[in-house]
Amino acid sequence: MCSEPDDPAAVDRMRAARTKACAAVGAALRPRTADSGDVREAWGWRGRTLGGPVLGPYGVGWLRVVRSPVEKANGKLWTGPEEAERLVGPQVPRPRLHLVREWAEGRDAYRAELYDHVEGRAVSPTPVLTGAPGLSAAWWSGLRTALGRLSAVRTVRAAVRQAYLDRAMPKYLAFLPGPVPTVPPAWSTAHGDLHWANLTGPQLAILDWEGWGTAPAGYDAALLHAYSLAVPEAAGRVRKELSGALASDAGRFAELVVITELLQSAERGDNLELVPALRQQAGEIGHSIGVGRAG
Known part of the structure; x- marks a missing residue:
């Protein structure tokens, strides 16, 4: 909200x-x-x-x-x-x-x-998490299952477009030491706005389906992780629970996509508190997908 x-x-x-x-x-x-x-x-x-x-x-x-x-x-x-x-x-x-x-x-x-x-309440009143959510193992299991099922839904809708990646990623990730790749290893279907105000607990429901569609594989997990960066404990839990989506080249690329979007929105004054952590995260993952490597 x-x-x-x-x-x-x-x-x-x-x-x-x-x-x-x-x-x-x-x-x-x-x-x-x-x-x-x-x-x-x-x-x-x-x-x-x-x-x-x-x-x-x-x-x-x-x-x-x-x-x-x-x-x-x-x-x-x-x-x-x-x-x-x-x-x-x-x-x-x-x-x-x-x-x-x-x-x-x-x-x-x-x-x-x-x-x-729906039963329960939004995990957070705002997209950016400000405290550990204290969610159960069953909740996380349900989220993994839901995202896996969603990824297989066939649609012509697009949550993220290749033209945007080609235009925005080199601009907003220009601080990285080398050319930024803009073509994702894979695409899948995503919710497109998976933040903490769009998730309920203790019973899981995913809210607000305006922008769902195809996106780089791992996009939803990457977005939830980015909105958790202000609470390192929670960010670590996201990485652990959604490692299947994040611990791959596709997932790391999706993180750079999400960081691009949030750095762009920060120019409009949105979620400025995340900017230092976003830039640090981009630097840490950039090398793992070839940013800055020769040849």
Whole structure:
């Protein structure tokens, strides 16, 4: 989850859209109870989405409202949840998507998505981990199984494109001592945004399927590791539990891809606290895939 937007008008606009979304799917905001512990408002990146618990035609659910410029509606992020519901299936633990409603207001398009309300809570309120999550061996086993099953899903969707790697990796990894390879050893299907706010515990569920698609093999594990770097104990646990994805040339390449993306996003002010660790990690793994080697 992210913070509430600083712009009061943007907050009011999304809350008004949520009211319209409730009517469209036949739901009402779930009243807070003393023991519910519900998150009342879950804001997405820069206020693009707003989610929260509701009572509706399928019982307790989760209503997510998405806003997009009209001209960008129907793009990859817009259709991702529906395509995940159709193609990923129940073999990967995730909230089922029940209903979708769309409408437009002026230059803005809105989308209401009604999901199951999953058990447990997000492991972290933010993508970047700030403390050891204390997850069970069974949880980690479930994550490995889920990522393995997801990797085999066939799709034409792309989470990461080769053209981006060719353009961005030499630029953002220019501090490494030599030419940076940009072609991954292998591709597979990934969630594409596997961070700690998109994982629940103690019962595993993987949330937010907007951007899933093909990516360099090991991408999800590499992203989760990168978002763990502020907590070395947790980063070490990720490397241990997901070693099958990370301890290979493909996994090390995926780490450089993720570092590229996060260094780029840091230019916009996102997750600046990770930058020193990201640069250090890039330096440590660069030589293992040939960065800086002659011939």
